Amino acid sequence: MGNGIGGHQTAMHHFDIAAAAEQSADFRRVLWTGEHAQLVIMTIPPAGEIGEEVHPDTDQVLSFVSGIGEARVGGETKPVTQGDLVVVPAGTRHNFVNTGPLPLVLYTVYAPPEHAPGTVHRTREEAQEAERSGLDQPPAS
Secondary structure: OOOOOOOOOOOOOOOOHHHHHHHOOOOEEEEEEOOOOEEEEEEEOOOOEOOOEOOOOOEEEEEEEEOEEEEEEOOEEEEEEOOOEEEEOOOOOEEEEEOOOOOEEEEEEEEOOOOOOOOEEOOHHHHHHHHHHOOOOOOOO
C-alpha cells in the first residue's frame, strides 16, 4: 500500500482517531502521507505544549480529540477541547498548550506535508532535535 508518495493512491485509508490515540502516547506520529496533505496525531502531556512555530508554506487544520488546552494563533488565544477545530494558515505563528490534568490529544492535517513519512517522535524534545538535525524533512514534491 505504501505511504502515497510518488504514486497514485486508490486505496481508502480509515483511522479511528480515538483508538489510535489510546494506542500511543507519542508526542507526534505521522499516520498517513499523501502527495498534497499529511495526517498526524499528537499527544501533548499535561503542562506541555507543541512549541511556538511558523510553517511558511503549509496550512494546518487541527481537530481536538480529548483534553483541554489553549490555541495561540496569530496573537489570539482561545480555549480548545474535544470537538474543536482550529485552522492555522501558512505563515501564521502558533502554539498549542495543554492546560488540563490529562493529555491533550489532537490530529492535524498539514497541506502540503510537513514531516517525513512514518515519523514518530516520542517527546517534544525528540521532535525538536529531529527538526534541528534535518532528520525530519517533508517529502520532496
